[in-house]
Amino acid sequence: MGGPELERLISLFAKLPGLGPRSARRIVLKLLRERETKLLPLADAIRAAAETVKTCSVCGNLDSCDPCTICASPSRDNAICVVETVADLWALERALIYRGRYHVLGGSLSALAGRGPEDIAIASLLMRLSADPPQEIILAMPATVDGAATGHYLAEKLKNFGIPISRLAQGVPMGGSLEVLDEGTLATALRARRVS
Amino acid sequence: MGGPELERLISLFAKLPGLGPRSARRIVLKLLRERETKLLPLADAIRAAAETVKTCSVCGNLDSCDPCTICASPSRDNAICVVETVADLWALERALIYRGRYHVLGGSLSALAGRGPEDIAIASLLMRLSADPPQEIILAMPATVDGAATGHYLAEKLKNFGIPISRLAQGVPMGGSLEVLDEGTLATALRARRVS
Numbered sequence: 001m002g003g004p005e006l007e008r009l010i011s012l013f014a015k016l017p018g019l020g021p022r023s024a025r026r027i028v029l030k031l032l033r034e035r036e037t038k039l040l041p042l043a044d045a046i047r048a049a050a051e052t053v054k055t056c057s058v059c060g061n062l063d064s065c066d067p068c069t070i071c072a073s074p075s076r077d078n079a080i081c082v083v084e085t086v087a088d089l090w091a092l093e094r095a096l097i098y099r100g101r102y103h104v105l106g107g108s109l110s111a112l113a114g115r116g117p118e119d120i121a122i123a124s125l126l127m128r129l130s131a132d133p134p135q136e137i138i139l140a141m142p143a144t145v146d147g148a149a150t151g152h153y154l155a156e157k158l159k160n161f162g163i164p165i166s167r168l169a170q171g172v173p174m175g176g177s178l179e180v181l182d183e184g185t186l187a188t189a190l191r192a193r194r195v196s
Numbered sequence: 197m198g199g200p201e202l203e204r205l206i207s208l209f210a211k212l213p214g215l216g217p218r219s220a221r222r223i224v225l226k227l228l229r230e231r232e233t234k235l236l237p238l239a240d241a242i243r244a245a246a247e248t249v250k251t252c253s254v255c256g257n258l259d260s261c262d263p264c265t266i267c268a269s270p271s272r273d274n275a276i277c278v279v280e281t282v283a284d285l286w287a288l289e290r291a292l293i294y295r296g297r298y299h300v301l302g303g304s305l306s307a308l309a310g311r312g313p314e315d316i317a318i319a320s321l322l323m324r325l326s327a328d329p330p331q332e333i334i335l336a337m338p339a340t341v342d343g344a345a346t347g348h349y350l351a352e353k354l355k356n357f358g359i360p361i362s363r364l365a366q367g368v369p370m371g372g373s374l375e376v377l378d379e380g381t382l383a384t385a386l387r388a389r390r391v392s
Contacts, residue, residue, distance in 0.1 A: 005248045016234075049202055049204075062225075
């Protein structure tokens with residue numbers, strides 16, 4: 001329908017995360033209806049991003065410069081927050097509370113997926129810690145089985161550096177009603193209760 | 197975050213229908229992680245579509261050729277199905293039941309949006325009907341207030357051509373449970389009930 005170019009564009013959009021054939025068709029029709037203001041700018045932006053955005057050789061973040069803006073900033077605290085993905089790094093930056101640097105592992109250890117320590121950016125983290133030891137390491141792993149395993153493994157690996165290591169607190173999320181929370185989260189929040 | 201190119205790309209994706217900042221970030225990260233297999237093919241496909249896909253000068257469909265594949269096909273029935281958008285045309289084609297040609301109005305008449313008969317492709321439809329009268333006209337307008345108004349207007353305009361005019365049936369959609377249907381649809385389905 002609509003010729004091979006149109007079909008190919010729709011099928012590529014349909015394979016993006018969260019999209020399917022229906023939403024892809026809707027997006028492509030919108031793009032073609034607004035060629036000058038939507039389609040061509042998007043084509044240019046994709047081309048520009050493909051040419052300029054690179055992975056930071058220090059921390060694994062994505063940025064137009066290498067080292068990335070965060071690694072290059074002189075005003076950042078001398079702490080390293082270890083995250084699984086660039087998306088997690090961005091989420092922490094949006095929270096506007098942490099002012100240190102990051103290290104993106106690029107994945108979690110996973111027995112099921114066959115991902116071992118050599119498959120994620122652990123060696124480069126150890127090298128960074130030896131070369132320029134931070135004052136603190138925060139392990140900001142996701143609260144999943146693989147995330148917890150990765151956290152445990154890293155805590156074990158890193159303890160000889162003598163740097164304070166901490167992890168994100170687990171508990172009731174902001175706005176979370178107890179009624180709809182899973183038992184695991186409730187149990188964790190109860191165990192980690194604080195004197196008020 | 198991530199430099200101007202990345203931010204621009206995310207903001208363009210976030211403005212596409214059905215997407216927002218969150219899904220746009222997810223899509224852009226996926227594209228950048230799979231540069232060779234996702235980002236560059238998408239950039240090429242957008243460029244190719246921008247260069248080749250055009251609006252059919254006969255019916256208003258989108259295709260790589262003009263007249264479009266449907267208008268150019270000798271095996272199509274000599275009927276014209278009038279639709280509001282290219283998306284509606286594609287939806288009818290997917291139903292695999294209609295084998296005639298189309299006419300895309302590019303919108304409905306709308307008092308609220310200030311769209312009159314000269315703002316949608318009615319003049320070109322009348323010219324088509326005079327030049328090459330079809331055996332049947334199907335008004336496949338959406339079942340909205342504007343769609344119904346457009347249907348009425350067209351039926352009035354077209355009746356002097358002496359061509360049989362029909363509209364899509366309204367009623368209970370396939371798989372539709374009566375319990376969740378709105379009263380308007382139920383009333384229409386009841387009024388238009390058929391002897392079985």
